[in-house]
Amino acid sequence: MYEYPPPDSPTTWAPQTFDFLPNFQEPAVYRHPILAQFPSPTLPLRVIDQVGYPLGPHVTEALRLALNQRTQINPYGISKRKSVTSVAPAVKASPRSPIRPVKNPLKPWVKPNLKTAGKNGRPANIQSFDATKVYDKLPYRPHSWGIQNHLGVYPFRYTADGELLPDIKFTQELIMQYLTDHPGHLAHGQYNSKSSGLTMWVQSVPADSAARYATEHSDKCRNADCPVPNGTIHKGHYRVAFDEQSWTNSHLNLDPYNNAGYMHLYCFEKMIDFPQCCKDFNVQPDTRVFPNEKKNRMAVTRDNPEMRNIVQDYINNQPQWDTFSNPYRYEETLSYRLTKEHIRAEPAARRAIRSKRGGNTIDKHLNNLEVYIAGNKQVRTKQGRAQRNANELADSRPARKTSAKRRRSQDDSDDSDSEFELDGNVLAMNSSTPVLRKRQRR
DNA sequence: CGCTACCCACGTCGCATGTA
DNA sequence: TACATGCGACGTGGGTAGCG
Numbered sequence: 153m154y155e156y157p158p159p160d161s162p163t164t165w166a167p168q169t170f171d172f173l174p175n176f177q178e179p180a181v182y183r184h185p186i187l188a189q190f191p192s193p194t195l196p197l198r199v200i201d202q203v204g205y206p207l208g209p210h211v212t213e214a215l216r217l218a219l220n221q222r223t224q225i226n227p228y229g230i231s232k233r234k235s236v237t238s239v240a241p242a243v244k245a246s247p248r249s250p251i252r253p254v255k256n257p258l259k260p261w262v263k264p265n266l267k268t269a270g271k272n273g274r275p276a277n278i279q280s281f282d283a284t285k286v287y288d289k290l291p292y293r294p295h296s297w298g299i300q301n302h303l304g305v306y307p308f309r310y311t312a313d314g315e316l317l318p319d320i321k322f323t324q325e326l327i328m329q330y331l332t333d334h335p336g337h338l339a340h341g342q343y344n345s346k347s348s349g350l351t352m353w354v355q356s357v358p359a360d361s362a363a364r365y366a367t368e369h370s371d372k373c374r375n376a377d378c379p380v381p382n383g384t385i386h387k388g389h390y391r392v393a394f395d396e397q398s399w400t401n402s403h404l405n406l407d408p409y410n411n412a413g414y415m416h417l418y419c420f421e422k423m424i425d426f427p428q429c430c431k432d433f434n435v436q437p438d439t440r441v442f443p444n445e446k447k448n449r450m451a452v453t454r455d456n457p458e459m460r461n462i463v464q465d466y467i468n469n470q471p472q473w474d475t476f477s478n479p480y481r482y483e484e485t486l487s488y489r490l491t492k493e494h495i496r497a498e499p500a501a502r503r504a505i506r507s508k509r510g511g512n513t514i515d516k517h518l519n520n521l522e523v524y525i526a527g528n529k530q531v532r533t534k535q536g537r538a539q540r541n542a543n544e545l546a547d548s549r550p551a552r553k554t555s556a557k558r559r560r561s562q563d564d565s566d567d568s569d570s571e572f573e574l575d576g577n578v579l580a581m582n583s584s585t586p587v588l589r590k591r592q593r594r
Numbered sequence: 595c596g597c598t599a600c601c602c603a604c605g606t607c608g609c610a611t612g613t614a
Numbered sequence: 615t616a617c618a619t620g621c622g623a624c625g626t627g628g629g630t631a632g633c634g
Contacts, residue, residue, distance in 0.1 A: 362598065362599075381596070381597090382596075382597080384596090384597070384598090386597095386598095387626090387627070387628090388626095388627060388628090449625095454625095454626095455625090455626080498605095498626090498627090512628095513627085513628070514627075514628090
């Protein structure tokens with residue numbers, strides 16, 4: 153008979169710690185294809201439980217973490233459905249009473265649509281979370297640092313929340329100084345930029361999070377030459393968060409929405425030798441689990457666990473920047489790889505809706521910001537033309553309010569103009585020289 | 595006019611219940 | 615008992631209303 157090895161035997165199982173906290177809440181994409189062939193997880197679990205006994209300590213630890221995550225999300229282990237009926241078994245669940253969006257006097261830049269019906273749970277979700285009750289405040293304003301100018305002013309100065317002042321935008325020279333001289337590199341007592349206290353998280357842009365930031369400038373792109381008006385980092389794009397505090401103040405429970413700053417991943421990759429940056433500095437895929445949040449809405453793995461491997465693979469096996477920086481080829485960038493994987497893995501229905509609408513969509517611009525901006529201009533020009541035409545018609549017809557949806561359907565029926573297309577000038581931008589030259593190797 | 599949150603229309607997940 | 619099915623909750627990208 154088969155003899156099971158003693159549980160947790162060190163000769164059989166090398167103890168393993170996790171360099172990241174796995175997110176077991178993510179949709180299951182099994183690395184073992186055979187698992188995907190079972191209609192239900194119960195049977196393979198039983199097989200593993202019987203034949204795989206005993207599980208190694210790292211598997212046991214992962215299970216414990218998963219259980220922990222689950223407990224944090226639902227501390228009492230009570231199912232949502234059960235809790236409803238157990239509280240009021242005789243009452244049939246009534247439709248949720250609508251919670252309307254409201255103005256937040258502390259965040260005047262957040263502009264809720266006060267006339268909406270409140271038909272979904274998003275306003276409730278936004279209003280129900282109070283970060284000040286959950287997270288610690290930074291105990292002190294970080295010290296200014298960097299090479300002083302002739303007036304003795306430091307280039308890197310902070311707000312009380314630990315954000316770089318809003319007017320501080322990165323030129324190539326400044327980002328180089330920020331990266332190479334950052335005080336966080338001394339976090340371990342000696343200079344080590346690879347395990348620095350400055351962590352650069354590759355992230356998705358979280359939705360509905362305007363009210364989570366300290367100021368209206370907090371989540372803007374820090375690239376001095378950002379192609380997007382006002383440096384807005386729109387949903388669906390990828391960004392890099394400059395996190396200076398979560399390592400340095402790991403004893404505190406700090407708000408993950410408070411970072412020194414952000415940049416479009418696109419801008420970051422175009423501005424510096426990003427492959428070398430991955431080699432030299434602490435760049436990581438954001439796969440963190442936040443115990444105080446329902447989920448990490450900025451995780452790069454939010455929709456697709458494979459994204460972690462794409463970022464990690466890029467960090468481990470960086471391409472040569474020389475080979476695609478001049479002429480610049482967006483197709484070689486991490487931003488492009490993430491976007492392509494995102495589009496590949498998304499539900500087909502979502503893609504179908506996009507193609508039906510025919511807008512300036514992610515599968516056309518692929519998160520190339522130059523193409524995205526040019527596409528937006530084309531859409532606006534078209535809308536403006538349609539609006540002018542509508543106004544001219546209104547002069548000769550009885551007044552009638554034209555809804556935007558009707559306007560869109562009119563556009564859709566116009567064969568010659570209905571399809572959004574990128575013109576040659578836009579695509580030519582794709583091969584333009586990078587705004588800034590390659591950073592020096594140390 | 596730019597920007598941001600809401601709505602739409604859908605997919606996914608987890609759990610309760612039904613059924614073989 | 616194992617699996618299928620139904621259902622509610624929730625999350626998403628794109629389009630759009632409406633605030634400033």
